[in-house]
Amino acid sequence: MASTRLTLAALTSAAIGVVERSGFDALTLTAVADELGVATSTLYTHIGGLDGLKHLVAEAATRNLTGELRNSAIGISGPDALLAMAVAYREFALDHPGQFASTLLPPRVGNGDLADANAELLRVFVLVYRAAGLDEAESELAARAMRSAIHGFLAIEHSTASRAEHDAEYRYLLGALQRGLLLQRDDG
Amino acid sequence: MASTRLTLAALTSAAIGVVERSGFDALTLTAVADELGVATSTLYTHIGGLDGLKHLVAEAATRNLTGELRNSAIGISGPDALLAMAVAYREFALDHPGQFASTLLPPRVGNGDLADANAELLRVFVLVYRAAGLDEAESELAARAMRSAIHGFLAIEHSTASRAEHDAEYRYLLGALQRGLLLQRDDG
DNA sequence: ACCTGAACACCGTTCAAGT
DNA sequence: ACCTGAACACCGTTCAAGT
Numbered sequence: 278m279a280s281t282r283l284t285l286a287a288l289t290s291a292a293i294g295v296v297e298r299s300g301f302d303a304l305t306l307t308a309v310a311d312e313l314g315v316a317t318s319t320l321y322t323h324i325g326g327l328d329g330l331k332h333l334v335a336e337a338a339t340r341n342l343t344g345e346l347r348n349s350a351i352g353i354s355g356p357d358a359l360l361a362m363a364v365a366y367r368e369f370a371l372d373h374p375g376q377f378a379s380t381l382l383p384p385r386v387g388n389g390d391l392a393d394a395n396a397e398l399l400r401v402f403v404l405v406y407r408a409a410g411l412d413e414a415e416s417e418l419a420a421r422a423m424r425s426a427i428h429g430f431l432a433i434e435h436s437t438a439s440r441a442e443h444d445a446e447y448r449y450l451l452g453a454l455q456r457g458l459l460l461q462r463d464d465g
Numbered sequence: 466m467a468s469t470r471l472t473l474a475a476l477t478s479a480a481i482g483v484v485e486r487s488g489f490d491a492l493t494l495t496a497v498a499d500e501l502g503v504a505t506s507t508l509y510t511h512i513g514g515l516d517g518l519k520h521l522v523a524e525a526a527t528r529n530l531t532g533e534l535r536n537s538a539i540g541i542s543g544p545d546a547l548l549a550m551a552v553a554y555r556e557f558a559l560d561h562p563g564q565f566a567s568t569l570l571p572p573r574v575g576n577g578d579l580a581d582a583n584a585e586l587l588r589v590f591v592l593v594y595r596a597a598g599l600d601e602a603e604s605e606l607a608a609r610a611m612r613s614a615i616h617g618f619l620a621i622e623h624s625t626a627s628r629a630e631h632d633a634e635y636r637y638l639l640g641a642l643q644r645g646l647l648l649q650r651d652d653g
Numbered sequence: 654a655c656c657t658g659a660a661c662a663c664c665g666t667t668c669a670a671g672t
Numbered sequence: 673a674c675c676t677g678a679a680c681a682c683c684g685t686t687c688a689a690g691t
Contacts, residue, residue: 283656316658317685449607495665506668506676
């Protein structure tokens with residue numbers, strides 16, 4: 278019934294569409310196959326079942342988020358870039374809750390593509406701390422710390438979804454951790 | 466077939482048992498009913514389907530975690546109590562991955578019991594910052610910040626599960642944030 | 654190599670009927 | 673009020689058969 282051959286890109290696009298429209302919980306093989314106009318079993322030619330579909334979405338969502346972070350930091354110098362990125366991270370989580378939820382699930386081992394996407398995301402944070410004067414090793418530690426904190430805050434906020442109330446709390450966390458990270462190198 | 470009437474406590478205990486043994490993904494109504502020796506439909510008399518079962522486990526796991534945090538901080542003064550609690554939090558996540566995973570899922574609105582359990586967990590952190598000299602409002606901000614950071618770090622670690630490698634990163638995050646939080650009040 | 658449709662297993666949910 | 677068993681819907685997965 279499909280006019281053209283099914284590609285991985287089309288499959289990914291359809292899956293992201295389902296998640297954007299109906300949330301991550303609605304991501305099923307049936308829903309994606311229906312959207313593409315193919316039989317459910319067709320998907321097995323391209324991906325490893327439901328688990329593979331979830332990883333495909335998680336990888337695409339992670340790359341989308343990374344793109345937003347890069348865009349947000351363009352032309353902003355030093356420590357302000359971190360704040361801009363943190364704001365962009367949060368906006369992604371609030372504007373695309375389905376995609377954000379897909380990045381929260383623990384990835385199974387042996388998924389190189391998803392691991393790559395996560396490494397790229399972390400790299401953006403590392404570059405901020407490099408620009409702030411930290412060396413490579415310390416920048417990696419700082420990047421992981423900041424990303425963990427942002428991730429945790431947004432994961433908890435993800436359930437309540439009352440945005441304005443948490444603005445002050447988010448700024449408080451970012452300010453305190455940023456200050457602590459930049460002090461750490463003086464007597465680490 | 467059941468010798469006694471089914472209680473909510475017995476249902477919770479069986480559900481925690483399934484999660485401890487087979488992980489959070491294995492938590493199904495069928496598995497819990499089999500463990501209890503009742504029909505699956507019996508569970509609907511006590512809980513609101515699969516979603517209710519997951520919330521029941523999340524609440525029990527949160528209370529278990531809160532208990533561990535309280536125990537870890539007994540007899541430890543001031544800032545050291547925070548470190549002891551952070552270590553206990555991590556040990557709970559690593560020793561009980563199934564229970565920990567249950568606390569990661571976004572709670573639906575209107576679950577008063579789970580919200581209560583989360584408030585109690587947060588309260589333990591608030592008390593640490595009160596003891597460190599912060600006032601109530603600032604202690605609540607600090608508690609949320611620290612809990613978010615710990616939660617995020619452990620959620621990310623939850624997937625990789627190579628404990629020793631992340632020890633230094635965890636201490637780095639805790640040290641930096643703790644330092645930043647205690648400085649914040651001087652010029653907030 | 655890719656796609657289909659039928660078949661199967663498993664699970665969540667509802668409900669009339671029993672005690 | 674609690675429990676059962678049957679029934680139903682939905683979904684993931686496999687596979688022989690088509691192109």
